[in-house]
Amino acid sequence: MSSEITMPDTRNTLVNLALFGLMVLILLTSLSTGTVQISLSDTVSAVVGNADPMTDFVVNELRLSRVVAGSLSGAALAMAGCLMQTLARNRLATPGIIGIDNAATAFAVASVVGVGLSLAPSAMALAGAAAATAIAFGLAGANGTRGYRFIVAGIGIGAIAGAVTQLMLSRVAIDTANAAYPWTVGSLNARDNRSVLILGIGVAAGYLILMCVTRALNTLQFSDAVAIALGTRLRAVRILGLGLSVMLTGLAVSVCGPVGLIALLAPELARALCRPGKIPLTAAALAGASFMLVADLLGRILLAPLEIPVGIITAIVGSPYLLWILLRPSPRSLT
Amino acid sequence: MVILASLLNGAGPVSAIDVMAALMGAGTGEAFFVVTELRLPRTIIALITGLALGLAGAILQSMTRNPLAEPGLLGVSAGSGFAVALAILWGASTATITTMVAQLGALAGCALVIAATRVQGLGNDPVRLVLAGATLSSLLMALTSMLMLMDQRAADEIRFWITGSVAGKSLSMLWATLPFILVGLALIGILARPLAAMALGEKAAVGLGHHPGRIRFLITVTVALLVGSATALAGPLIFVGLVVPFIARAFSGPDIRKTLWLCVPIGPAVVLGADVVSRLIATPSEMPLGVVTALIGAPVLLAIVRAGRMPSL
Numbered sequence: 001m002s003s004e005i006t007m008p009d010t011r012n013t014l015v016n017l018a019l020f021g022l023m024v025l026i027l028l029t030s031l032s033t034g035t036v037q038i039s040l041s042d043t044v045s046a047v048v049g050n051a052d053p054m055t056d057f058v059v060n061e062l063r064l065s066r067v068v069a070g071s072l073s074g075a076a077l078a079m080a081g082c083l084m085q086t087l088a089r090n091r092l093a094t095p096g097i098i099g100i101d102n103a104a105t106a107f108a109v110a111s112v113v114g115v116g117l118s119l120a121p122s123a124m125a126l127a128g129a130a131a132a133t134a135i136a137f138g139l140a141g142a143n144g145t146r147g148y149r150f151i152v153a154g155i156g157i158g159a160i161a162g163a164v165t166q167l168m169l170s171r172v173a174i175d176t177a178n179a180a181y182p183w184t185v186g187s188l189n190a191r192d193n194r195s196v197l198i199l200g201i202g203v204a205a206g207y208l209i210l211m212c213v214t215r216a217l218n219t220l221q222f223s224d225a226v227a228i229a230l231g232t233r234l235r236a237v238r239i240l241g242l243g244l245s246v247m248l249t250g251l252a253v254s255v256c257g258p259v260g261l262i263a264l265l266a267p268e269l270a271r272a273l274c275r276p277g278k279i280p281l282t283a284a285a286l287a288g289a290s291f292m293l294v295a296d297l298l299g300r301i302l303l304a305p306l307e308i309p310v311g312i313i314t315a316i317v318g319s320p321y322l323l324w325i326l327l328r329p330s331p332r333s334l335t
Numbered sequence: 336m337v338i339l340a341s342l343l344n345g346a347g348p349v350s351a352i353d354v355m356a357a358l359m360g361a362g363t364g365e366a367f368f369v370v371t372e373l374r375l376p377r378t379i380i381a382l383i384t385g386l387a388l389g390l391a392g393a394i395l396q397s398m399t400r401n402p403l404a405e406p407g408l409l410g411v412s413a414g415s416g417f418a419v420a421l422a423i424l425w426g427a428s429t430a431t432i433t434t435m436v437a438q439l440g441a442l443a444g445c446a447l448v449i450a451a452t453r454v455q456g457l458g459n460d461p462v463r464l465v466l467a468g469a470t471l472s473s474l475l476m477a478l479t480s481m482l483m484l485m486d487q488r489a490a491d492e493i494r495f496w497i498t499g500s501v502a503g504k505s506l507s508m509l510w511a512t513l514p515f516i517l518v519g520l521a522l523i524g525i526l527a528r529p530l531a532a533m534a535l536g537e538k539a540a541v542g543l544g545h546h547p548g549r550i551r552f553l554i555t556v557t558v559a560l561l562v563g564s565a566t567a568l569a570g571p572l573i574f575v576g577l578v579v580p581f582i583a584r585a586f587s588g589p590d591i592r593k594t595l596w597l598c599v600p601i602g603p604a605v606v607l608g609a610d611v612v613s614r615l616i617a618t619p620s621e622m623p624l625g626v627v628t629a630l631i632g633a634p635v636l637l638a639i640v641r642a643g644r645m646p647s648l
Contacts, residue, residue: 092466139637152403155469156633159573163629185480260473306484315477319470326467 012280015273019286026293027071031063033297069191069199069255070296070310071289074262076203076252078288079210079281081263082270083245086220086279087238088150092325094263095129095249098154101258102161103132104250105184109165122195122254129250132157133242186259186311188296195254202251203285206244210281213237217279259311261318262291380509381610382603384569385579387516389602390523390595391561392576393583395448397530397591398554401464402581402639406445406562407573409468413475414444415566420479438515438563445559447471512564519560523595526553530591572606572625574632579605581635605631 032043036058045051046059081094095101107128132154139153165184210217216237219227227234249263270283292310295317299308388406396404406412418440448468529545541547565572579602580594587593609627 097466152465153637155465156637159629159636160633163626163633167626185477303485308481308484312477312480312484315473316481319474319477322470323467323474326463326470 011275012278012283015270015280016282016286019270019273019283019290023071023286023290023293026290026297027067030067030070030293030297031059033301065193065196066188066191066296067293069196070188070292072196072199072203073188073252073256073259074266074289074292075285076199076206076248076288077259077263078266078270078284078291079203079206080245080248080252081288082267082279082281082284083210083217083241083248084263085267086217087241087245089220090151091264091268092151094261095245096258096260096263097158098132098136098151099156099158099161100129100132100136100154100246100249101253101260102158102165104128104253105258106161106165106168107131108254109168109184122198122251125254126247126250128161129246129253132161133246184257185309186257186314187309188256189307189309191255195251199251199255202247206248207281207285209240209244213240214279214281217241217281218277221277221279256292257309257311259292259295259314261314261322262288262295264322265314265318266291376509377610378607380568381607383509383513383516384565384572385575385603385606386599387519387561387565387602388572388575389579389583389598389605390520391558391565393580393591393594393598394523394526394530394554395558395576396580397594398533398551399464402584403465403577403636404448405574405577406441406558407571407576408465408472408636409444409448410471410475411441411444411448411558411562412566412571412573413472413479414442414447415440415563416571417475417479417482418443419567420482424482424485437567438559441563441566442556442559444471444475445555445562509568512567515560515564519557519564522553522557522560526550526557527592527595530554569606570625572628574628574636575602575606577639578628578632578635581639 028040028043031047032038032040038046038055038059042051042055043059046055047064051059077095081096084093084095084098085091087093104125105128107124111124135157136150136153139156169184216232219230219232220234220237222230224234252259266288267280267284269287270280274280274283291314295313296310299310299313302308391406392404395406395409396402415437418436422436448464448471529550532539532543532545533547533550562576579598582601582605583594583597587597606624606628609631610624613624613627
């Protein structure tokens with residue numbers, strides 16, 4: 001293991017650089033595309049700070065915050081998914097599938113429609129995510145994050161949380177419900193800048209902490225016995241990883257709502273590209289940001305001037321892939 | 336008893352004596368209207384829906400040998416929901432068209448589920464089947480949401496319908512679906528014996544002179560008929576097909592025929608009970624019925640998983 005730290009890993013570095021370049025490209029495309037088309041060179045000059053006021057306004061005032069929110073939440077969801085998959089040793093164990101998204105949404109909607117405590121949506125989403133994870137753990141019993149019981153418990157929790165969300169939306173005035181609707185399916189429209197700021201801090205902090213414990217996380221890919229023999233404090237790492245995963249999911253949901261399947265798809269792609277044996281957190285985060293931006297861009301241009309919420313796009317694109325994983329004959333890495 | 340509770344309770348106060356009088360054909364004008372025009376159709380529709388969903392769940396679970404195989408969880412309801420949303424969007428309004436469309440959607444969803452169970456290995460793994468169904472449902476629901484975005488007028492109609500409710504549905508809707516439900520019930524009558532044989536294993540069933548392929552096809556049709564009709568009547572109600580056979584099995588043991596008979600009273604009781612709860616819990620307004628069934632059903636799902644006796648059908 002120690003050789004991995006000292007030896008520079010060319011393949012992973014290349015993959016990360018490529019993904020970063022891709023993300024920047026998508027970012028710029030996303031900034032330049034919309035009701036007003038702006039050429040790429042104008043977009044770049046606007047971001048750098050020398051463009052005519054009109055272009056400057058459209059790019060920096062209207063689109064930039066949306067793009068920042070999208071890439072941050074995409075990265076957060078992808079890292080959370082990657083972490084949870086590693087902890088559970090199950091690629092299906094992503095926050096969306098085990099109901100954390102839905103619970104966070106239910107709590108955040110509660111704060112928006114004014115039920116219960118008057119906390120900020122971010123705080124409520126965090127509380128919801130934590131509560132759902134705790135319940136799923138409690139129900140899964142001694143199995144911890146392993147095994148399918150955890151996942152089915154999560155499906156049940158997700159169903160309850162979804163029902164509660166609908167209940168709250170059905171009890172408020174129709175205007176509030178209509179306003180909250182895109183957010184409950186996942187959209188970048190309803191973000192507020194304070195939540196985005198908190199998410200940014202959360203992503204940065206989470207990433208730094210994770211980079212410090214990469215080695216311990218890598219050992220989790222072996223069996224418990226091997227990981228302990230390699231000097232990993234399993235319990236501490238699990239609690240830390242799960243806590244970070246819950247935090248990232250909760251913060252992302254408070255910005256963009258429950259955008260499903262990015263947490264599943266981005267780590268899959270990162271794992272396929274990177275060298276096996278290490279957990280591709282950086283690549284997953286970059287891929288997650290790219291996925292989110294592409295889905296948002298598609299949602300904005302496909303039916304323009306109508307806008308399709310980004311959560312619907314990811315569901316339509318991602319579900320067939322998930323189905324394929326589930327239904328193909330030989331489930332190699334499902335356990 | 337639940338029927339009486341359903342007739343007695345509601346947004347407006349109507350005394351028990353007035354209800355009885357109205358049922359007998361007498362009574363004051365207002366009470367008569369509330370009971371016979373508003374509550375009686377609603378009660379009947381809830382009863383029929385519960386019957387259809389409970390039985391459909393029971394036979395689907397028996398055939399897939401999976402206690403978690405629930406039409407709502409597996410995407411059958413979402414399939415018919417999507418189809419109905421399409422129909423509403425294209426301007427369908429008469430009861431018959433919507434019914435037919437819901438049936439077609441349910442049939443497609445059901446066929447997908449059955450095809451999925453035939454995939455190697457999936458039949459032995461209850462949770463993977465459920466996860467696949469949940470994914471299929473979320474895909475169909477995403478497509479439905481997209482349809483809703485494309486037309487605001489249709490969106491209001493679909494959103495009300497999509498949470499599942501038996502309120503404000505007229506009896507003409509019931510007449511339109513009743514033939515399909517009756518055919519479905521008749522098919523169950525025919526299928527009960529072969530299903531019991533299938534429970535012994537496919538080879539044993541062949542040995543007893545049954546044709547598993549034909550039975551599977553008929554079950555698909557039956558489930559689609561029942562779930563499609565129920566969905567057309569009340570919207571997608573998830574978890575009913577899970578809870579009802581679960582309770583029935585607790586009393587009847589593994590015999591599918593006894594289970595089916597027990598589903599006949601339990602299914603209607605569950606849905607009607609949920610409907611009464613949905614009216615009482617948030618008076619003077621109402622809670623969507625689909626929300627109530629989800630709140631009741633999800634803990635049952637968790638209980639089944641927690642019991643850990645999963646592959647024992």
